[in-house]
Amino acid sequence: xxxxxxxxxLFIIIDYLAASxxxxxxxxxxxVYIEKFPFEFSQTFFLGLIFIPLLxxxxxxxxxxxxxxxxxxxxxxxxxxxxxxxxxxxxxxxIFILDDSVNNYSDYYISYIFLFGSHFLITFLGRYWIISNxxxxxxxxxxxxxxxxxxxNQKALETxxxxxxxxxxxxxxxxxxxxxTNGKDNVLQQVLPEIGTIxxxxxxxxxxxxxxxxxxxxxxxxxxxxxxxxxxxxxQIVIKIIPDMFDILSGKVKTNNLFGTPLIHIxxxxxxxxxxxxxRLIDITLACTGFILTSPAFIVLPFFIxxxxxxxxxxxxxxxxxxGLPFVIYKFRTMYTNAExxxxxxxxxxxxxxxxxxxxxxKTRLDExxxxxxxxxxxxxxxxxxxxxxxxxDQIMEKAPHYKHLHKVKPxxxxxxxxxxxxxxxxxxxxxxxxxxxxxxxxxSLALDFKILVYTIIIILKQKGK
Numbered sequence: 001x002x003x004x005x006x007x008x009x010l011f012i013i014i015d016y017l018a019a020s021x022x023x024x025x026x027x028x029x030x031x032v033y034i035e036k037f038p039f040e041f042s043q044t045f046f047l048g049l050i051f052i053p054l055l056x057x058x059x060x061x062x063x064x065x066x067x068x069x070x071x072x073x074x075x076x077x078x079x080x081x082x083x084x085x086x087x088x089x090x091x092x093x094x095i096f097i098l099d100d101s102v103n104n105y106s107d108y109y110i111s112y113i114f115l116f117g118s119h120f121l122i123t124f125l126g127r128y129w130i131i132s133n134x135x136x137x138x139x140x141x142x143x144x145x146x147x148x149x150x151x152x153n154q155k156a157l158e159t160x161x162x163x164x165x166x167x168x169x170x171x172x173x174x175x176x177x178x179x180x181t182n183g184k185d186n187v188l189q190q191v192l193p194e195i196g197t198i199x200x201x202x203x204x205x206x207x208x209x210x211x212x213x214x215x216x217x218x219x220x221x222x223x224x225x226x227x228x229x230x231x232x233x234x235x236q237i238v239i240k241i242i243p244d245m246f247d248i249l250s251g252k253v254k255t256n257n258l259f260g261t262p263l264i265h266i267x268x269x270x271x272x273x274x275x276x277x278x279x280r281l282i283d284i285t286l287a288c289t290g291f292i293l294t295s296p297a298f299i300v301l302p303f304f305i306x307x308x309x310x311x312x313x314x315x316x317x318x319x320x321x322x323x324g325l326p327f328v329i330y331k332f333r334t335m336y337t338n339a340e341x342x343x344x345x346x347x348x349x350x351x352x353x354x355x356x357x358x359x360x361x362x363k364t365r366l367d368e369x370x371x372x373x374x375x376x377x378x379x380x381x382x383x384x385x386x387x388x389x390x391x392x393x394d395q396i397m398e399k400a401p402h403y404k405h406l407h408k409v410k411p412x413x414x415x416x417x418x419x420x421x422x423x424x425x426x427x428x429x430x431x432x433x434x435x436x437x438x439x440x441x442x443x444x445s446l447a448l449d450f451k452i453l454v455y456t457i458i459i460i461l462k463q464k465g466k
Contacts, residue, residue, distance in 0.1 A: 007130065011066060011127070017126070018122045019053035023048050029114050034107050034111060063273050064276075067236070069134070072134065073131065077127045081127060082124075085119045086120075089115045089119055089120075090116075141172075146208055148176055148210045149216055150213060150214070150215045150217065151181055152181075152186050153187055153188070157190065160191060164191075173212065177208070178194060179194070181198055181217050182217075185218065195208065201232075205235065211237060211238065212239075215239065215242075229266060231404075240263040240265055240266065241264050242264070271445070282382070282446075286375075287382070290369070291372050297366060301366065305333055307357075308355045308356055310337060311337035312333060315332065316330050317331075317389070320388060320389070320390055321387055321411050330373055331367045332367045332369065332370060334361050334367050335347070365456070365459070375413065378410075379410070379411075380410055380412060381409075381410040381411070382449070383414060383440075384409050385412065385437040386412065392427065392430065395427050399427070399431055406434075406438070406441060409441055414453065415440065416437060417434065417436040419452055419456060420433075420436045421436060440452075
């Protein structure tokens with residue numbers, strides 16, 4: 001098991017125990033000091049010890065507390081624990097405690113202060129112990145982060161030497177190699193192997209399980225930085241650049257004087273942690289609910305599909321998803337078998353390849369129902385740009401290179417482009433529809449997802465699907 005997994009589980013266990021002890025202590029305090037009743041091990045007491053900590057863990061997960069465990073630091077833990085305890089205790093107070101009978105209103109304030117104080121103190125002590133243990137292991141070079149350097153120039157060599165040779169406050173970088181960007185700078189080869197080209201970036205990240213990337217390229221190559229950031233968007237990877245690149249990324253970075261080597265930490269996420277987590281929860285909930293509500297369709301539709309034409313009930317095809325990685329998409333079959341024996345083709349409204357039942361399925365979007373499975377697997381979301389085949393992506397990229405921005409997010413069952421434009425019948429229409437999907441990627445939010453879902457439902461009810 002990787003160190004990050006062990007520490008993550010330990011973090012969760014300590015948080016659960018801390019929340020349980022804090023609630024038990026508060027329960028005892030409230031009964032004996034506030035309500036003046038003798039303490040009893042009641043059913044309410046034990047239920048609170050089990051379920052209140054689970055609510056705390058859920059809130060921690062929602063805000064990303066258990067992401068990047070190895071990169072936590074003690075001052076950050078102090079701030080996060082303080083603010084989390086402050087607001088979390090307030091919510092618990094209003095839900096579970098406000099209706100309790102008290103002698104006077106000062107008892108409410110005392111109860112809240114005790115609940116907040118006990119939870120904060122016990123939780124922080126547990127986290128402080130874990131984080132201190134992680135930090136000492138990193139400084140001792142027992143655990144760290146698989147690191148890739150993009151660039152092979154003199155600055156890259158100097159950055160490597162500073163980070164790798166530092167005895168005090170070692171950053172924890174386990175350098176796996178570097179990638180050249182301009183085909184000539186190869187100074188870094190003195191100390192690190194060259195493990196690929198910029199075109200191999202996705203494969204290098206997977207093969208070497210990269211946790212951190214340092215971009216160290218020449219000043220003349222600054223125009224390529226955004227291209228690299230686009231390629232890296234969505235990966236759970238820390239991205240840093242050397243300071244002289246700051247001017248072209250103003251407003252998108254957080255500066256840190258890190259372990260003696262000043263680097264700039266790039267923030268690439270569009271959605272905050274809690275929205276990303278909520279979006280995934282909504283996806284899973286809607287997919288499970290969708291399977292239940294549409295279960296009759298899985299009984300009835302196969303009969304009509306098979307009756308209308310020979311061939312399988314389900315249609316599956318390789319599409320390109322987040323980070324440009326392929327996956328298999330599932331649909332109810334709407335075309336005759338061997339519809340593409342002449343090669344990949346886009347469908348049109350009067351396409352003779354579409355079966356009679358297929359036209360109805362497309363109008364009502366019922367052909368998309370099997371994609372609930374894709375959502376549960378995690379290679380699709382309910383809302384996101386529609387995934388395309390590599391054959392058509394290559395043609396689109398020739399005329400609209402900005403199409404690659406769509407690979408920053410998971411593809412979806414429905415999209416803003418699908419709502420506003422519908423199915424595209426040729427490359428020109430796909431490019432025209434692209435502007436709506438780019439707009440979605442640049443302005444992604446839960447509110448926009450909700451709006452798209454509402455419009456999609458209206459289209460389904462009116463059978464206006466194209």
